[in-house]
Amino acid sequence: MNTNDLRDFGGATEGRNDGRSRFHGYKRSATIRRCEVAILERARRSATRYKGGMLDQWLTELLARSGMSQAELARRLTAELNRSIDRAAVNKMTKRKRNIDGDEVLAIERIFGDQAPRSESLPARPVDAAPPQHISGRDLVGGADLPVYAAARGGDGHIIVTFDPVEFVKRPAPLAHVKEGYGLLVTGDSMVPAYRPGDTALVNPRLPAERGEDVILYHNPPDGEAEATVKHLVAFNDREWTLQQYNPPETFTLSRIEWPICHRVVGKYNRR
Structure with missing residues (x-):
């Protein structure tokens, strides 16, 4: 499989409804010793906290x-x-x-005015997803020029992102030609097991919002410092985003007026 094939799996190609996947894994020591990418099938659109x-x-x-x-x-x-x-x-x-x-x-x-039956917990991955496919990282990364930004915990489960790079890392194929692409160090555990504290979410701000994808929503323009939240996008309309978190399992809505900016997550690097 060549780099162009893998780029499609990363979500950089629009219009595909099957085989949409996420990149996972990229463990580093002093220098990069090993990089693994796991591709997961998209979850179903329906919210998994419901029975x-x-x-x-x-x-x-x-x-x-x-x-x-x-x-x-x-x-x-x-x-x-x-x-x-x-x-x-x-x-x-x-x-x-x-x-x-x-x-x-x-x-x-x-x-x-009635609540739907809820599941007690969420599976670690969608029950109908295929097992992760592991691929050598040598074919997926470019130069170490991808900026990574840090985040601190804010109120109500939100984070405060500081847009001053804390490091630069290898650029994966989905972001190879995306100048505005960046990484975000995950803080908090609301998206465990998909994202754990210390993981780096890989972000393509050019991609449009899409159901069934992970996103970062910003309360104000991402410049200097900005309040944000990392969640799974279940659905959206002109008025609101319907979002899902995994820990504790919850599906909720946020106003698009208050959270107008949506950046797509195309994968992650595992924490060191």
Whole structure:
């Protein structure tokens, strides 16, 4: 497999819905002794904290108790999510013929004022993901010119990023031609096991926001210092981001007005 093939796996090519993967692994001592990259399949779009096998029953019971018709729920979901959802889609949700996405679950909770059944914990990786594929790092890294920025813990699980490089590291293939690319030292444990404190998230700020990808949201323009949060993007619309963290498992929303800047994470280097 050549570098161009691997670039597609890193998420730098738009329009692929299958085989989207993340780069993992890059352990260093005084100099780089070994670099491994693990490619993970994309997780399903639906939020993993919800018990998918019970959502259809939960929705059916909500409709029965409230007396709301499927057509009315479809209309209200369309208004909530700013995208078209018809009665047939709602009917399929109740019969487990269609997945209920994370933002749809949150909208249904708001409409009925009832909480969806939750899973007690999240798996270390998506249960339907393929095992990581390990590839030699020699084919993936360029010059040691990728800036890495540090972050300190802020309030409400957020971080404060300082845009003064603490080091420069080898540049992976997904960022080979991305001048604005950078690394961010992860602090906090809200995204364990995907990202552990000391890992370096690899970021391509050029890529657009996309469901099912890890992102860094900024509260203010990333210049000097900026408040940020690293999360998994479940869904988004014109008004808000639907985000997921793993530790403790939680799915929640943030206003796009308050958090207007979204940078895509295309992989990570493991902590030293």
